[in-house]
Amino acid sequence: MNNMFMNTYNRLPVTFAKGEGAYLYDVNGKKYLDFGSGIAVNLLGHNYPPLVKAVQEQAQKFFHVCNYYQTDVTLAFAEKLIEACAPGGMKKVFLGNSGAEANEGACKIARKYSLKKYGEGRHTIVTLKGSFHGRTITTLAATGQDKFHKDFGPFTEGFLHIPGGDINELDKALDPKKVAGLFMEAIQGESGIVPQSQEYLEAAAKLCAERDILLMFDEIQCGMGRTGTFLAFEQYKDAGGNPIKADIVTLAKGLCGGIPAGAVLAGEKVSEVLVPGDHGSTFGANPIAAAAGLVILDTVNKPDFFNNIKLKGEKLITEIKALPKVKEARGKGLMIGIDIERESWPFLQTALEKGLLLLSSGGNTLRLLPSYIITDKEIEQGIGIIKDLLNAG
Numbered sequence: 001m002n003n004m005f006m007n008t009y010n011r012l013p014v015t016f017a018k019g020e021g022a023y024l025y026d027v028n029g030k031k032y033l034d035f036g037s038g039i040a041v042n043l044l045g046h047n048y049p050p051l052v053k054a055v056q057e058q059a060q061k062f063f064h065v066c067n068y069y070q071t072d073v074t075l076a077f078a079e080k081l082i083e084a085c086a087p088g089g090m091k092k093v094f095l096g097n098s099g100a101e102a103n104e105g106a107c108k109i110a111r112k113y114s115l116k117k118y119g120e121g122r123h124t125i126v127t128l129k130g131s132f133h134g135r136t137i138t139t140l141a142a143t144g145q146d147k148f149h150k151d152f153g154p155f156t157e158g159f160l161h162i163p164g165g166d167i168n169e170l171d172k173a174l175d176p177k178k179v180a181g182l183f184m185e186a187i188q189g190e191s192g193i194v195p196q197s198q199e200y201l202e203a204a205a206k207l208c209a210e211r212d213i214l215l216m217f218d219e220i221q222c223g224m225g226r227t228g229t230f231l232a233f234e235q236y237k238d239a240g241g242n243p244i245k246a247d248i249v250t251l252a253k254g255l256c257g258g259i260p261a262g263a264v265l266a267g268e269k270v271s272e273v274l275v276p277g278d279h280g281s282t283f284g285a286n287p288i289a290a291a292a293g294l295v296i297l298d299t300v301n302k303p304d305f306f307n308n309i310k311l312k313g314e315k316l317i318t319e320i321k322a323l324p325k326v327k328e329a330r331g332k333g334l335m336i337g338i339d340i341e342r343e344s345w346p347f348l349q350t351a352l353e354k355g356l357l358l359l360s361s362g363g364n365t366l367r368l369l370p371s372y373i374i375t376d377k378e379i380e381q382g383i384g385i386i387k388d389l390l391n392a393g
């Protein structure tokens with residue numbers, strides 16, 4: 001290990017040199033099965049030929065033009081992305097670089113919508129305890145986990161964290177005189193794969209609609225097909241039995257399959273809120289990212305593909321539940337949290353030695369976010385390694 005980098009990450013002792021499908025290879029040629037896909041980023045694994053080709057071809061045209069102009073590839077990507085998010089109620093998109101940036105944009109849209117319609121003082125954004133929304137000062141303020149706040153205040157004001165799952169608390173928190181938006185992950189990722197209940201999201205959709213409070217979903221980890229629908233919240237129903245529709249959705253991570261990108265999508269109500277001068281991003285709408293994103297959307301956004309994700313996820317969770325020393329396994333599709341009887345980080349280290357890459361959600365929770373191209377055989381291989389490690393511990 002070296003000491004060039006700021007000490008921001010606990011790193012495992014490995015240096016990777018190449019990847020192929022669901023595998024990564026270190027500098028000594030050792031092969032590792034990747035059950036984390038770079039924390040939900042490499043949706044189609046490593047070195048996926050159509051993705052590589054699209055990036056290479058775009059790189060030969062141009063890398064970047066500024067947002068004074070549009071490009072053919074970014075227009076095509078935006079159109080397909082809005083189409084993919086249309087079942088969730090989305091109409092327009094702003095393209096940026098990362099999840100935190102997308103969430104900042106989401107908060108700006110919510111605040112401006114409320115200010116223009118209701119005036120000063122109605123700017124609070126309600127988020128859930130256990131949520132994770134990013135590392136900038138504002139997205140940290142949105143994040144409902146105190147461990148990330150220590151040492152970095154003062155934060156952007158106007159965020160209220162409430163416990164998820166408690167409809168009375170939600171009702172009390174959503175004060176129409178003060179609150180601009182309710183922002184949440186349908187399935188919390190960083191805090192251990194915690195899905196919201198149907199009742200909770202149904203109540204949230206109803207209360208938000210009645211009070212003109214914007215319903216905002218952070219789909220950065222759980223979106224892009226990971227749970228078997230393009231957006232995870234699509235699987236929840238409103239009081240009329242129809243899929244829930246949002247006002248604002250954010251995406252990043254796997255959006256462009258490993259090329260940095262983020263997006264804020266806006267539903268009808270807020271699609272015209274931002275005007276020239278309100279918001280921007282130098283690298284937003286990057287043509288290489290858009291070329292990659294087009295391949296991701298063309299590949300992933302299909303019923304058969306989603307069905308396959310669901311089937312693989314069911315296989316994975318069934319096999320995990322049958323393992324010894326697993327206290328609980330939960331999740332949807334290829335987004336799975338596993339509580340084990342010992343600390344997860346040392347477990348990751350021993351898994352690495354055995355050639356398996358896992359993720360941790362802190363404490364005793366392991367997190368699995370494999371790429372969508374993982375095969376049944378690879379699932380069995382990974383489960384075999386986890387089983388041996390659990391038996392040995």
Ligand SMILES: Cc1ncc(COP(=O)(O)O)c(C=O)c1O
Pocket residue numbers: 098099100101103132133134135185189190218219220221222252253
């Ligand atoms: C749900 C969620 N929101 C936001 C973020 C922040 O994304 P980024 O690291 O791209 O800023 C993350 C990253 O883990 C996330 O999981």
